[in-house]
Amino acid sequence: MERVLIRTNRLTKRYGSVPVVNDLNLEVRSGEIFGFLGPNGAGKTTTIKMLTGLLDPSEGEISICDYDIRRQPTQAKALMAYVPDQPKLYNKLSAREFLHLISALYRVPKGIAKERAEQLLGMFGLMERADELLEGYSHGMRQKVVLAGALIHQPKVILLDEPTVGLDPASARLLKDILQEMARQGAAVFVSTHILEIAERMCHRVGILKDGMLIAQGSPEELRQKVGNGGESLEDIFLELTGVRENAELIKSLEEE
Numbered sequence: 001m002e003r004v005l006i007r008t009n010r011l012t013k014r015y016g017s018v019p020v021v022n023d024l025n026l027e028v029r030s031g032e033i034f035g036f037l038g039p040n041g042a043g044k045t046t047t048i049k050m051l052t053g054l055l056d057p058s059e060g061e062i063s064i065c066d067y068d069i070r071r072q073p074t075q076a077k078a079l080m081a082y083v084p085d086q087p088k089l090y091n092k093l094s095a096r097e098f099l100h101l102i103s104a105l106y107r108v109p110k111g112i113a114k115e116r117a118e119q120l121l122g123m124f125g126l127m128e129r130a131d132e133l134l135e136g137y138s139h140g141m142r143q144k145v146v147l148a149g150a151l152i153h154q155p156k157v158i159l160l161d162e163p164t165v166g167l168d169p170a171s172a173r174l175l176k177d178i179l180q181e182m183a184r185q186g187a188a189v190f191v192s193t194h195i196l197e198i199a200e201r202m203c204h205r206v207g208i209l210k211d212g213m214l215i216a217q218g219s220p221e222e223l224r225q226k227v228g229n230g231g232e233s234l235e236d237i238f239l240e241l242t243g244v245r246e247n248a249e250l251i252k253s254l255e256e257e
């Protein structure tokens with residue numbers, strides 16, 4: 001059995017008395033791509049922000065590569081990368097300068113950092129504009145720079161919040177290939193997504209969150225066996241579990257009027 005790199009124990013976040021993440025127990029192992037699914041407002045971003053150490057839980061523990069994110073944040077963060085859903089970049093830096101800055105923050109030795117930055121710029125098709133200021137970059141290009149920055153210190157754990165939003169099909173495919181390669185090399189990949197097709201094709205396991213609670217988890221195949229009759233798509237299962245199916249009746253009644 002591979003080592004658990006991301007672990008939460010009874011993780012809970014409340015705003016006032018309302019729990020938006022409720023008693024969450026998760027394990028993601030080395031070599032695994034875990035898809036985190038759930039309807040709008042289910043608590044996905046809140047969970048990811050707690051995993052990164054940006055948001056304090058109300059209760060529960062989180063360990064990243066066996067380091068407690070609250071008691072040993074420096075060690076945990078050194079091994080982790082985070083790609084937020086709305087990344088903020090330094091607009092007055094070029095893509096190349098941004099990658100060098102991130103490398104320095106993670107203390108990647110200069111020679112290695114330079115080599116990796118060039119590799120990543122090439123891979124993401126950013127080479128020709130690598131010395132332009134980021135303020136002139138399109139949304140998708142900015143997203144690629146953030147992804148390149150997340151990969152430069154070769155993290156053992158990578159957390160991505162809706163990473164394919166704004167990427168063109170070729171870049172989304174590249175991202176999928178990169179994450180699969182990272183997992184093959186032993187990283188744990190935790191990715192929240194609304195795109196069920198991506199989850200189905202890319203993730204070894206998925207967890208479905210609803211109202212802050214994990215209501216199902218397993219491989220897409222296991223969920224099909226447990227919830228459906230074996231032949232349904234992950235989308236059917238997702239809609240079944242999150243109760244969105246009920247809307248179909250309502251929509252039909254609107255059509256008839």
Ligand SMILES: Nc1ncnc2c1ncn2[C@@H]1O[C@H](COP(=O)(O)OP(=O)(O)OP(=O)(O)O)[C@@H](O)[C@H]1O
Nearest residue numbers: 015020021038039040041042043044045046047194
């Ligand atoms: N700072 C805050 N104060 C109060 N409530 C908050 C705060 N941040 C998030 N919430 C609430 O917590 C719940 C979960 O939000 P979260 O952003 O984690 O959901 P999500 O699953 O990422 O949703 P989406 O798919 O729409 O991005 C929502 O009801 C949201 O309104």
